[in-house]
Amino acid sequence: MDTKTTTTGERQRKKPNCPLIGQDGSIFNLMGIASRTLRDNGLDDAAKEMCDRIWKSDDYCTALGIIGEYVNITSVDEQGHENEPDEGMKMY
Numbered sequence: 001m002d003t004k005t006t007t008t009g010e011r012q013r014k015k016p017n018c019p020l021i022g023q024d025g026s027i028f029n030l031m032g033i034a035s036r037t038l039r040d041n042g043l044d045d046a047a048k049e050m051c052d053r054i055w056k057s058d059d060y061c062t063a064l065g066i067i068g069e070y071v072n073i074t075s076v077d078e079q080g081h082e083n084e085p086d087e088g089m090k091m092y
Helices: 027-040 044-056 060-070
Strands: 003-008 011-021 072-075
Touching: 011 027, 011 060, 027 044, 027 060, 044 060
Parallel strands: 011 072
Antiparallel strands: 003 011
16 A cells, blocks of 8 residues: 655644545545545544544535545556455456
């Protein structure tokens, strides 16, 4: 897992990669994906904090900015398909 470290106040937070580009753009969907990514990386408190801040935000752009403070926003194509749902058997 690639992570970047940023300084927020006096604490440091690791930002896991999160495949949001190419997903359904509903803020509720994006918040859920980002929250799941944080929880999968042991950042449960950060996931709750992020969601609380998004619920209090005034608009879509602000909410996206908040998500970007917690995760590295990547494309679904950049993830190596590790976070995509299982599509079952493929027929060729």
